[in-house]
Amino acid sequence: MKKTLLYDKHVSLGAKMIDFGGWMMPLQYSGIIQEHQAVRSEAGLFDVSHMGEIMVEGKAAGEFIQRLITNDISRLKDSQVLYTLMCYPDGGTVDDILIYKLNDDKYLIVVNAANTEKDLEWMESHREGTVAVNDVSEQYALLALQGPRAQDILQKLVDIPLEQLRFFRFIDEVNIAGIPGLISRTGYTGEDGFEVYVSAHSVSRLWDEIMEAGKEYNLVPAGLGARDTLRFEAALPLYGQELSGEISPLEAGLDRFVKLDKGGFIGREALIKQSRDGVQRKLAGLEMVDRGIARHGYQVKADDKIIGHVTSGNFSPTLKKNLALALLDTRFAEEGTLVDISVRNKLLKAKVVKTPFYVKRYKK
Amino acid sequence: MKVVDGLKYSKDHEWVKVDGNKATVGITDYAQDSLGDIVFVDLPEPGSDVNAGDAPAVVESVKAASDIYSPVSGTIIEVNAELEVSPELINEDPYKNWIMVIEMKDPGELDSLMDTGEYEEYCKGEA
Numbered sequence: 083m084k085k086t087l088l089y090d091k092h093v094s095l096g097a098k099m100i101d102f103g104g105w106m107m108p109l110q111y112s113g114i115i116q117e118h119q120a121v122r123s124e125a126g127l128f129d130v131s132h133m134g135e136i137m138v139e140g141k142a143a144g145e146f147i148q149r150l151i152t153n154d155i156s157r158l159k160d161s162q163v164l165y166t167l168m169c170y171p172d173g174g175t176v177d178d179i180l181i182y183k184l185n186d187d188k189y190l191i192v193v194n195a196a197n198t199e200k201d202l203e204w205m206e207s208h209r210e211g212t213v214a215v216n217d218v219s220e221q222y223a224l225l226a227l228q229g230p231r232a233q234d235i236l237q238k239l240v241d242i243p244l245e246q247l248r249f250f251r252f253i254d255e256v257n258i259a260g261i262p263g264l265i266s267r268t269g270y271t272g273e274d275g276f277e278v279y280v281s282a283h284s285v286s287r288l289w290d291e292i293m294e295a296g297k298e299y300n301l302v303p304a305g306l307g308a309r310d311t312l313r314f315e316a317a318l319p320l321y322g323q324e325l326s327g328e329i330s331p332l333e334a335g336l337d338r339f340v341k342l343d344k345g346g347f348i349g350r351e352a353l354i355k356q357s358r359d360g361v362q363r364k365l366a367g368l369e370m371v372d373r374g375i376a377r378h379g380y381q382v383k384a385d386d387k388i389i390g391h392v393t394s395g396n397f398s399p400t401l402k403k404n405l406a407l408a409l410l411d412t413r414f415a416e417e418g419t420l421v422d423i424s425v426r427n428k429l430l431k432a433k434v435v436k437t438p439f440y441v442k443r444y445k446k
Numbered sequence: 447m448k449v450v451d452g453l454k455y456s457k458d459h460e461w462v463k464v465d466g467n468k469a470t471v472g473i474t475d476y477a478q479d480s481l482g483d484i485v486f487v488d489l490p491e492p493g494s495d496v497n498a499g500d501a502p503a504v505v506e507s508v509k510a511a512s513d514i515y516s517p518v519s520g521t522i523i524e525v526n527a528e529l530e531v532s533p534e535l536i537n538e539d540p541y542k543n544w545i546m547v548i549e550m551k552d553p554g555e556l557d558s559l560m561d562t563g564e565y566e567e568y569c570k571g572e573a
Binding site: 109114116375397399404426 | 482483485486488504506508509510511530
């Protein structure tokens with residue numbers, strides 16, 4: 083089992099540690115709902131150092147990446163971040179990733195922890211031209227500072243004006259209380275916030291500096307439990323649930339990150355066909371009508387026939403409702419449609435509703 | 447972790463308060479703490495029969511759903527409907543906020559449960 087460099091800190095803060103994709107990570111400190119609400123109303127600090135980082139360098143780096151992804155990298159400027167999917171030829175998803183453009187010949191790719199090995203192999207197997215692909219995960223540690231107070235807190239530690247840093251932009255080589263790092267206005271909570279990349283050996287000091295700066299803003303450490311309920315309310319996909327090798331980005335409703343007319347890329351033909359014919363199944367939001375909570379993997383039925391499954395489901399701490407995301411037969415994915423969810427051998431009614439459940443509050 | 451004297455405890459972390467042939471069942475402090483924020487309680491129908499080891503109730507936290515096993519056999523004569531509206535009461539005081547009352551068929555089944563001291567030791571082994 084791998085540990086991040088903040089493992090001892092999490093334990094001393096009283097965190098409950100869990101195995102997440104082979105990593106011992108903090109599930110919660112004070113409690114998932116409390117941490118969730120802190121991020122929505124003030125701020126929370128997450129250790130997400132388990133995420134994988136892959137550096138792609140070389141004259142052909144841009145072209146090489148363009149062939150692997152569904153989004154269009156050609157318009158990405160230096161210091162911009164791109165969210166995209168990598169697909170298999172059949173349109174299934176290899177991973178959902180962030181691409182940081184350092185310059186024309188150098189890109190930092192941030193991948194899901196559990197997919198790092200797979201992504202590396204996938205990239206390596208398609209490598210051509212003057213390109214180097216290197217796993218730099220161990221060099222980087224990553225903290226996510228999220229919530230409406232995130233900017234106030236981080237501003238105390240840096241000289242650059244953070245209000246000028248727009249959504250999905252980043253600044254490299256920033257001096258953060260004496261620690262050099264990269265700051266991006268990104269996150270996975272539906273709130274405004276930042277992700278801060280520093281070299282692994284300085285992450286412990288950075289954690290302390292941010293927690294100290296955040297005291298006056300009631301900053302709390304937040305765990306993966308709150309990270310999951312926050313991203314769920316904002317309907318941000320989680321690989322392994324809303325996305326997988328068997329689920330295409332179009333089925334997951336991520337059409338705006340799929341640029342079919344940008345030129346050739348792996349999976350394009352399959353995705354063009356899905357786009358032309360319409361997808362057979364589609365990710366939809368569900369609100370429970372009957373009392374109960376739908377969970378990942380539960381079957382969804384209509385007239386006693388299986389029409390899909392729940393990808394994520396939980397109590398929404400912000401909306402105080404039991405909600406779910408489900409991959410449904412497209413004919414049943416219309417807003418307002420009533421479906422049944424099989425919960426412990428009982429059929430409970432749920433209604434298709436609009437997503438995201440929680441309207442994201444990004445600073446664009 | 448809090449335990450209360452005078453109760454019986456199961457290996458599944460339920461507590462039982464015995465009053466004649468009536469057994470009031472709830473979950474322990476250890477159970478509520480490991481579940482985390484409780485957001486839903488599914489209660490059985492009063493009047494239904496249970497066998498020891500059945501799972502007539504379910505408690506769900508943000509993390510997961512967890513079956514509540516009946517430590518004894520008998521008839522469920524009362525459920526704590528307040529928990530349907532305020533499931534978080536279990537987190538606040540798991541020993542006050544009981545889940546169900548069972549009229550026992552065989553009070554001898556209580557002998558297989560632990561007393562307070564035994565349960566404390568048992569929890570140390572679980573950690």
